[in-house]
Amino acid sequence: MKRFKHAISFAMAIVMIASISSAMAAEPTNELSMSPQAERNFNAISPTLRAHILADESLSSAAVYAYLDLDTAPISLRDDILKARDVIIHSEGWTVDGTGFVVQPDGTTTALPKFSDLFPGWDLPVWDTPSPSTENSxxxxxxxxxxxxxxxxxxxxxxxxxxxxxxxxxxxxxxxxxxxxxxxxxxxxxxxxxxxxxxxxxxxxxxxxxxxxxxxxxxxxxxxxxxxxxxxxxxxxxxxxxxxxxxx
Incomplete structure (x- = not known):
């Protein structure tokens, strides 16, 4: 009888462990499938920007490429890296010198960080120069x-x-x-x-x-x-x- 009780207890423990493991597996994680190099670069950015990226699926996908080293990555990946960086760059407000700000309709003022502080080592985006027909002095x-x-x-x-x-x-x-x-x-x-x-x-x-x-x-x-x-x-x-x- 005791052996039977022990067997039941052991089986219940196995079931509980399996349930806990399944629940843990179902929980979302903050880990991205990055190369070690990209992961080091990503972990070096500000915690605020990192949390912003992890909270958005499209930004998280872009980060896998964006934080690769442009100088050492294969040439075949350069366009993907630059496109991914553009996505992340334009998800946050910033100015070149870090002195800009936004005033919302309710009067709330938000200072915009310096580009190089948010994205160290990245190049500023370059837009096509307007044609003379769209320029106005x-x-x-x-x-x-x-x-x-x-x-x-x-x-x-x-x-x-x-x-x-x-x-x-x-x-x-x-x-x-x-x-x-x-x-x-x-x-x-x-x-x-x-x-x-x-x-x-x-x-x-x-x-x-x-x-x-x-x-x-x-x-x-x-x-x-x-x-x-x-x-x-x-x-x-x-x-x-x-x-x-x-x-x-």
């Missing part, structure tokens, strides 16, 4: 403020769905008439609930990126006086249109 447009700052409006701007592989068309190129402020204000949006705002030099090198800015929100960065900046907008939502002010 803002020195001849808009309302003057205090003799230097100019406000230029852009209405009914097409806002495409974001695609890191395609250069979004510039809404215009605007001269920085001050070194104190370059601001893009989202006046209104149709169809999409938020938009992404990117600024680059006229040569196409990105200077800042602000994702998911809602109507009434503002993207600020400190420009170089006299430099021309192109402004682009896109959305993670359905494509739409929007009205904007650019203070420069």
């Amino acid at each position: 803002s020195s001849q447009l808009g309302d003057s403020f205090g003799g230097t700052l100019v406000r230029t409006s852009r209405d009914n701007v097409s806002i495409p769905k974001f695609n890191s592989s395609v250069s979004t068309k510039s809404m215009g190129t605007f001269k920085a008439n001050s070194s104190e402020i370059f601001q893009v204000t989202v006046r209104s949006l149709s169809t999409c609930s938020t938009c992404n705002i990117g600024a680059s030099t006229s040569g196409g090198v990105s200077q800042g990126w602000a994702p998911r800015v809602a109507p009434g929100g503002k993207f600020y960065f400190y420009p170089d006086l006299g430099t021309y900046y192109s402004v682009r907008v896109s959305t993670y939502d359905s494509p739409g249109r929007g009205n904007f002010y650019i203070f420069h």
Whole structure:
């Protein structure tokens, strides 16, 4: 009788262990199927960015390639690495010098980190340079403020769905008439609930990126006086249109 009881107890223990193991296996993990090299690079980034990537399936998939070493990876993987980095770069807000910020419609202000702090060793994104037909010299447009700052409006701007592989068309190129402020204000949006705002030099090198800015929100960065900046907008939502002010 005792042997029978022991056999039952042992069988129940096995069942309990199996149940616990199954439950543990069903729990999501934070581990990615990375090469040792990519894993070292990934673990070296800020905990905040790491958590942001792990919380999103598409970003986690991109990270497997993005954190490979571009210099030592096989040539056949270079395009995949760069495309994966573009996906991650444009999932976070940043500016080149780390002095930019976003003001949301409720007044909440969020400082944007420095690009090289978020993505050490990575190159800044480069957009296609706007053709002359899409460039507009803002020195001849808009309302003057205090003799230097100019406000230029852009209405009914097409806002495409974001695609890191395609250069979004510039809404215009605007001269920085001050070194104190370059601001893009989202006046209104149709169809999409938020938009992404990117600024680059006229040569196409990105200077800042602000994702998911809602109507009434503002993207600020400190420009170089006299430099021309192109402004682009896109959305993670359905494509739409929007009205904007650019203070420069």
